[in-house]
Amino acid sequence: MKKILSVLICVSLCLCFCTLPVLASDGSESSEELAFNIAIVILVPLGIALLFCMILKSQMKTARPQNTAHNYMELDESHLHIRLDLYTHSTRVVRKIPQNNNNSR
Amino acid sequence: MATQVTNYHCPNCNGPLQFDATSGKLECEYCSGSFSVEEIEKLSEPNPEATEDVNEEWDTSHLSFDWGEDRDKMRAYECPSCGARLLCDETTAATSCPYCGNPAVVQSQLQGDLKPDYIIPFSTTKEQAEEALRKHYKGKFLLPKAFRSENRIQEVRGIYVPFWLFDGKVDADIRYRATRKHIHRRGDEEIIVTDHYIVRRAGTFAFDRVPVDASTKMPDNHMDSIEPFSYEALKDFSMAYLPGFLADKFDVDMDECALRADRRCTQSTVDALRSTVFGYDTCITQWEHIRIHRGAVHYALLPVWMLNTKWKDKEYLFAMNGQTGRLVGNLPIHWGKFWGLFAAISLPLMALMSYLLLF
Numbered sequence: 001m002k003k004i005l006s007v008l009i010c011v012s013l014c015l016c017f018c019t020l021p022v023l024a025s026d027g028s029e030s031s032e033e034l035a036f037n038i039a040i041v042i043l044v045p046l047g048i049a050l051l052f053c054m055i056l057k058s059q060m061k062t063a064r065p066q067n068t069a070h071n072y073m074e075l076d077e078s079h080l081h082i083r084l085d086l087y088t089h090s091t092r093v094v095r096k097i098p099q100n101n102n103n104s105r
Numbered sequence: 106m107a108t109q110v111t112n113y114h115c116p117n118c119n120g121p122l123q124f125d126a127t128s129g130k131l132e133c134e135y136c137s138g139s140f141s142v143e144e145i146e147k148l149s150e151p152n153p154e155a156t157e158d159v160n161e162e163w164d165t166s167h168l169s170f171d172w173g174e175d176r177d178k179m180r181a182y183e184c185p186s187c188g189a190r191l192l193c194d195e196t197t198a199a200t201s202c203p204y205c206g207n208p209a210v211v212q213s214q215l216q217g218d219l220k221p222d223y224i225i226p227f228s229t230t231k232e233q234a235e236e237a238l239r240k241h242y243k244g245k246f247l248l249p250k251a252f253r254s255e256n257r258i259q260e261v262r263g264i265y266v267p268f269w270l271f272d273g274k275v276d277a278d279i280r281y282r283a284t285r286k287h288i289h290r291r292g293d294e295e296i297i298v299t300d301h302y303i304v305r306r307a308g309t310f311a312f313d314r315v316p317v318d319a320s321t322k323m324p325d326n327h328m329d330s331i332e333p334f335s336y337e338a339l340k341d342f343s344m345a346y347l348p349g350f351l352a353d354k355f356d357v358d359m360d361e362c363a364l365r366a367d368r369r370c371t372q373s374t375v376d377a378l379r380s381t382v383f384g385y386d387t388c389i390t391q392w393e394h395i396r397i398h399r400g401a402v403h404y405a406l407l408p409v410w411m412l413n414t415k416w417k418d419k420e421y422l423f424a425m426n427g428q429t430g431r432l433v434g435n436l437p438i439h440w441g442k443f444w445g446l447f448a449a450i451s452l453p454l455m456a457l458m459s460y461l462l463l464f
Contacts, residue, residue: 037462045454049447056247057443062433063424066329068376069315069369077311080381082278084305088116088138093297097290 116303163359164401169220189322192218192352218354221342223405224265225334227350227427231261234410234425237432241423246446249439252416259413263427265406266323267355270314271366272400275374278307279393283385302385306378312370314403317362319355324422330433331426334407338428342406352406359402367397
């Protein structure tokens with residue numbers, strides 16, 4: 001398992017080092033677009049990996065405080081007295097849709 | 106046209122409301138809100154903001170210190186190390202403290218002890234508890250391999266843990282501000298119309314025997330997590346259920362435990378009311394008034410298997426519900442595996458996304 005993970009990490013590192021400079025040297029993109037692309041390439045995978053690892057980590061901790069008492073609620077003796085949904089007013093915002101004139105790609 | 110000025114205020118913007126004779130409604134000049142008299146009167150009922158009242162005493166009339174003939178059949182032990190006070194029947198001997206492992210527990214006198222109202226008998230065995238712990242280790246990628254192989258269960262003890270069971274009702278009245286958004290296009294313009302609502306929910310919610318563990322030696326998180334217990338198996342207390350098990354004596358009084366029960370019931374009530382508000386894009390609580398009506402309180406002994414393990418000089422405590430078999434306990438984390446997995450997921454994804462963006 002360790003060997004597979006190590007090989008996977010090494011191959012991926014090589015690929016990243018190969019592709020990111022190519023991505024950076026592609027002159028057809030503006031610097032903002034390039035920074036945005038690089039940020040996506042780095043941040044999205046980090047976010048997905050962190051989410052997955054945190055799910056596994058949360059499985060290691062099963063003793064947690066209970067903040068509710070749903071299991072002990074007696075539905076027969078529970079009821080709503082007031083259920084009121086009252087419309088008060090509306091607000092309206094109008095904004096121009098930006099025209100996309102960027103046909104560089 | 107407004108024809109009469111009233112003292113009512115707009116529930117939305119707090120501006121003065123005026124009675125419109127043509128529509129027969131109260132209208133706000135500032136936000137264009139329109140309300141019927143009944144609605145405004147309902148909303149204008151006195152409601153202190155974000156309040157929580159508890160003004161009743163618990164009904165403890167049925168709690169008893171009288172053990173009757175059972176008193177002669179009971180034994181009490183005390184742990185000089187952690188102060189645990191344990192009860193058992195005359196056929197069971199406590200050889201060590203189930204909490205701190207101290208082998209020098211001493212026999213003491215049974216005096217001034219409250220007799221439990223109820224007991225839930227054990228319906229799982231020691232072997233099932235050990236098997237549940239082994240299952241608990243399975244499928245845990247981040248668990249150190251050595252923990253599985255090196256750690257040994259030091260002790261498995263069946264303990265009747267003291268719990269206070271609280272009955273009660275919660276009256277809640279909550280007002281929210283909610284909005285619903287509609288977006289449509291007209292030519293090169295985007296029009297966002299946001300409808301604003303005042304939403305009010307009020308109701309009464311009853312709770313039956315909310316358990317709170319009454320032992321300082323039992324970690325609250327463990328005891329909370331092994332819930333729920335099924336009260337169908339709840340029996341009137343009898344010595345007949347004790348042989349082979351130790352029973353802990355409560356050392357947290359009901360008033361202290363009641364605060365935890367109050368918090369849990371209040372939160373459940375707030376959640377229940379909030380779940381009836383739907384179909385909105387946003388919903389923010391404006392004010393809430395919660396009143397707790399305290400009912401009866403019961404003293405019960407509930408069955409728990411405690412499993413202690415030791416690894417790298419650190420104690421790990423697991424607790425299993427002796428009725429349902431639900432086992433909880435925190436496990437150590439192999440941080441090397443954690444970061445290795447993190448890299449093994451993120452780096453190939455980075456490579457893949459670079460290629461996708463490139464081609």
